[in-house]
Amino acid sequence: MNDNVMIQVEDLKKHYLDGQVRALDGVSVSINKGDVVAIIGPSGSGKSTLLRSLNLLEEPTDGHIYFEGVDITDKKVNINIHRQKMGMVFQQFNLFPHMTVLKNMTLAPVKLLKISEAQAKERALKLLERVGLADRAASYPAQLSGGQKQRVAIMRALCMQPTVMLFDEPTSALDPEMVGEVLDVMKELAREGMTMAVVTHEMGFAREVANRVIFMENGKIVEEGSPSEIFDHPKSERLQSFLAKVL
Amino acid sequence: MKSKNEKKKLLIEIAVIALAIVIFAVVVMVDTFKAQPSVELNVESAQTVLKKTGEKIPLTVAYTANFVIEETQIKVTGVEAGEGREQILHCTYSTIDVFNVYKANKEMLFNDAYAFYLEEKAAGNMVNATKVRQHLDKTITPLLENAPRIEGEYDVLVYELESAPQDDAFVVHYDDTVLRVYLSNEMVDTVYGGLVSVGKDIKNTKTLSYEGKTIDIEKINTLRTGISDCFGLQNFSSAKPDTSPYFLGLWNDFCDDFYLNFIKGAKWTYLAKGLVTTLEITLLAALFGVLLGFVCAIIRVTHDKTGKMMIPDQIVRAYLAIIRGTPVMIQLLIIYFVILLPAGVAKFPSAVICFALNSGAYVAEIVRGGIMSVDNGQIEAGRSLGLNYIQTMYHIVVPQAFKAVLPSLANEFITLLKESSVAFYIGVADLTQGGLKIRSITYSNFMPLIAVAVIYFIIVMILTKLVKILERRLRKDER
Numbered sequence: 001m002n003d004n005v006m007i008q009v010e011d012l013k014k015h016y017l018d019g020q021v022r023a024l025d026g027v028s029v030s031i032n033k034g035d036v037v038a039i040i041g042p043s044g045s046g047k048s049t050l051l052r053s054l055n056l057l058e059e060p061t062d063g064h065i066y067f068e069g070v071d072i073t074d075k076k077v078n079i080n081i082h083r084q085k086m087g088m089v090f091q092q093f094n095l096f097p098h099m100t101v102l103k104n105m106t107l108a109p110v111k112l113l114k115i116s117e118a119q120a121k122e123r124a125l126k127l128l129e130r131v132g133l134a135d136r137a138a139s140y141p142a143q144l145s146g147g148q149k150q151r152v153a154i155m156r157a158l159c160m161q162p163t164v165m166l167f168d169e170p171t172s173a174l175d176p177e178m179v180g181e182v183l184d185v186m187k188e189l190a191r192e193g194m195t196m197a198v199v200t201h202e203m204g205f206a207r208e209v210a211n212r213v214i215f216m217e218n219g220k221i222v223e224e225g226s227p228s229e230i231f232d233h234p235k236s237e238r239l240q241s242f243l244a245k246v247l
Numbered sequence: 248m249k250s251k252n253e254k255k256k257l258l259i260e261i262a263v264i265a266l267a268i269v270i271f272a273v274v275v276m277v278d279t280f281k282a283q284p285s286v287e288l289n290v291e292s293a294q295t296v297l298k299k300t301g302e303k304i305p306l307t308v309a310y311t312a313n314f315v316i317e318e319t320q321i322k323v324t325g326v327e328a329g330e331g332r333e334q335i336l337h338c339t340y341s342t343i344d345v346f347n348v349y350k351a352n353k354e355m356l357f358n359d360a361y362a363f364y365l366e367e368k369a370a371g372n373m374v375n376a377t378k379v380r381q382h383l384d385k386t387i388t389p390l391l392e393n394a395p396r397i398e399g400e401y402d403v404l405v406y407e408l409e410s411a412p413q414d415d416a417f418v419v420h421y422d423d424t425v426l427r428v429y430l431s432n433e434m435v436d437t438v439y440g441g442l443v444s445v446g447k448d449i450k451n452t453k454t455l456s457y458e459g460k461t462i463d464i465e466k467i468n469t470l471r472t473g474i475s476d477c478f479g480l481q482n483f484s485s486a487k488p489d490t491s492p493y494f495l496g497l498w499n500d501f502c503d504d505f506y507l508n509f510i511k512g513a514k515w516t517y518l519a520k521g522l523v524t525t526l527e528i529t530l531l532a533a534l535f536g537v538l539l540g541f542v543c544a545i546i547r548v549t550h551d552k553t554g555k556m557m558i559p560d561q562i563v564r565a566y567l568a569i570i571r572g573t574p575v576m577i578q579l580l581i582i583y584f585v586i587l588l589p590a591g592v593a594k595f596p597s598a599v600i601c602f603a604l605n606s607g608a609y610v611a612e613i614v615r616g617g618i619m620s621v622d623n624g625q626i627e628a629g630r631s632l633g634l635n636y637i638q639t640m641y642h643i644v645v646p647q648a649f650k651a652v653l654p655s656l657a658n659e660f661i662t663l664l665k666e667s668s669v670a671f672y673i674g675v676a677d678l679t680q681g682g683l684k685i686r687s688i689t690y691s692n693f694m695p696l697i698a699v700a701v702i703y704f705i706i707v708m709i710l711t712k713l714v715k716i717l718e719r720r721l722r723k724d725e726r
Contacts, residue, residue, distance in 0.1 A: 080633050080635050083630065090628065092624050094624040096628070096643055096647075098646050111638060112633050153628075
């Protein structure tokens, strides 16, 4: 396997109700180091299921996922260790409401990376400073705006120093005027060379930042290519009609 | 602004509770104060009081017995404070043995009286009790004058009354206060050489044998009254008359009752010690109950969410069903008498174990609800960071669930406090048992039971208040 490949997905299937519902119906894809992959498609197409399968939040019915060369769908593999290297950002932020921003960010590093409380704090504050939220370190999530929450959520994931970041519709729950501040953070991450997989409805972002775009429908990858291939020269009829609706 | 108003309201509520406690304390103090007699008798003054009482007794006992009363000597040897405003006079007495004179001469008296009765009837004269008495006086008086004396000791109870009663029997005015001297029938009987017993025996005598024949004298009242009169006897009641004005009487009774049930013999310590035991049982049981409840809840939730822990889940389900499906008292009796007593476990730990098991089942359901109410996204966020299931539960889910269910848990604690009152069934000296113990000593129902209820109530009110404050603070935290 190519050293450059970060995640390799082979014939991934996710079935519900004994196969009556096929959220993923044989998906194969590979994400290389430094890739920014945007996953687009109509709702119910399986794009979120695919993303959530990458760190096994959804357990696939069949198929294999290789992360850094290890088959994480193997039952013997301790998934917790691999999840540490795969940051995830949710549509609903999922910050821990009973902890301060700082505590949200330092909990996992202190417990899992065995670094000291002070080191974790320093790391977290540095990250917060980068997104201009250092002054909110002692706040509780409920005291933050949606955009601030999502930026904190991204920083929380980064605190674990992951090798890949998974974004599950990170801007869908935000008020329009807050979408920009979150996308800016993501753009900067991409520029720094972070490997990213992003499920998004922000076509502008996909076109500008992604180096590859995947279009899914009915649990299958319909088309895959560079942003210009997907957005400017869509081959399939379904992609054409989808783009016609969203652009 | 809003929080200021809330603070004000809170302060008022605290003030009301404090006021209630102060009033309660004052009432207790006033009662204790009121329970002391204002005239404290000594041997000399008691002698005077008793003499005045003695003067009153002949009035009700009637005339010819005067010499019995005159011959009777009563001396006060000591005075002791009794219950409430009551004082006890220790006395010695010396009197003539009327009862034995009567017993020795009963047949002769009855026959003599009957012969006189028949004689007068035959002569065509009217027979009344006075005639019978006059006939018998000649025989009985010399017998009584020569009768042997008997001596002994007895106690007289003296109460102080708030005001003079209308009926002045057994009431003595002394030193500007009204004293009620309580003499029981038995006491009067003893002190006056069996006068009352003599009267009772005459009343109960329905036949006599006269010249070999049994004569029914039940209807010849003049006969029996005449015999009774020659001993100077009349029926008198010495029952405690309640003669004070109604409400004052109630208040006096209340004060006396209060003194009797709590102050005398430091009986309030039963309640105080019982309360400490009740609180200990409740706190320990709540602590273990909450731990047990959390463990059970986590097992149930883990099974529901992941399908793992089949067998523990089944065990927990059975435990919850059994505890929630049976009364706590039966659980207590079974746990103590069937399981722990044979194993040599004492009452107190048994009670703690029982209530912990009981409370654990209810806590489990409360906490399960709390955990289920935590958004699934929280678990996903924790897991996506690499935390394992236990870490996620421990650091993320349980703290949030705990906060959410804290008010419910506090209410469960209040319920537990009240339910722990059944511990007295296995003989744990808790608050309820303390009240029942006082009840078994004083035979009062009102005071000990109401006191126990009031103490439970006050504690529950305080806890309820604390729960409300807690709820307010929790709500503030996440805003």
